[in-house]
Amino acid sequence: MKVKILTFFFALLVYAAQAQTSKVISGSTNFSVKFILGTCNGTFDAPKGGAIFDPNNLNASAFNLTVAAATFKTGNNTRDKDMKSGKYFDVAKYPEIHFKSSKVEKKDANYQAIGTLTIKDVSKTVTLPFEAKKNADGSYALSSTFDINRLDYKVGESNWKLKDVVTVTIKAVIK
Template identity: 65%
Template sequence: MRNRFQVIGFFLAFLGSNIAFGQTSKIVSGSIDFKVKYILGTCEGTFAAPKGEAIFNEKSPENASFDIKIAASTFETGNDSRDKDMKSDKYFAVEKYPNIHFKSSKVEKKNGQYEATGKLTIRDVTKSVTLPFEAKKNADGTYALASKFEINRLDYKVGTKDWKLKDVVTVDLKAIIK
C-alpha cells in the first residue's frame, strides 16, 4: 500500500513540475523581417510567420525549448525578379531545402535577457548559434517573443562572396506562443 502511495505521489509531483515549468505551446502568429546592405542601399524583406512548438515559462527558463521552422519559399522583398533568384539553387534552394530550422538545446537568462542556444539549419548547413530574445507574458496568457540577431549568409551557403552584397544579414523575428 505504501509503495502505491509513493508511486502516486511521484506521478503527481512529476505532473506538477511539468505544469510549473511550462507546457508545450504552438506558435500562433509572428513575423520575420530581414535587412542586408547592398551596393544601392539596404534590401529589406520578410518571410512568413514562423511555425513550430515552444515550451516557455519565465520562472524556469532552463526548462524552455524551441523547435521553429520558417518556410524558405516565403522569402519576399517586393521585387519579383530578385525573389525568384533568391529562391533558386544559387541562394536558398527552396526546392531542395524548404525550411529554415532552429531547435534549441539550452535556454537561459543572462543580464536580464534570455538566450536560446541550439542548431540553426539553412540549406544543408547546420551550425550552433545563440539567439538573444525577450519574452513578455500577455494578459491572455500567451507569450510574445522577440529576437533580433545577425547571421553571415555565407556561413550557410546563401549565395557567394559578392562585392555588391554584404555578407551579414540582420534578422528580426517575432512570435506569439499559446
C-alpha cells in the same frame, strides 16, 4: 504515506501541465541586408513549430522552429524569384530554415537560446538573444534580433554586391 505519494504525483502533474509544449500562434520574420544600392528589407512567413518556455525553469525550456524558405518576399518579384533559386536559398532542395535549441538561459534582463541553425545544408551553433513578455491570456510574446553571415550558410556566395551580414528579427507569440 499514501497522502504524501498522491501529493507528490499531483505536484508533478501540475508542473508537467505548466511546461507543456506551446505552438506558435502568430509572428513575423523580417530581415535586412545592405547592398551596393542601399538596403534590402524583406520578410519570410512567421516561424512555425513548438516551444516550451518557462522563465522559472529554463532547463525545461526549448525551441524547435522552422521558417518556410519559399516565403521570401522583398517586394521585387524578379529578385524574389532569384533568391529562391539555387544561387541563394535553393528552396526546391531546402524548403525550410530550422532552429533547434539545446539550451535556454537568462542573459541580463532577457534570455538567449543556444542551438543549431540550419540553412540549406549547413548547420551551425548559434546564440539567439530574445525578449519574452507574458501576455494577459498566458501566452508569451517572444522577440529576437540577431546577425548572421550569409556566406556561412552558402547563400549568394558569388554576389559581391551584397554585404555579408544579414540582420534578422523573429517575433512569435506562443501559447
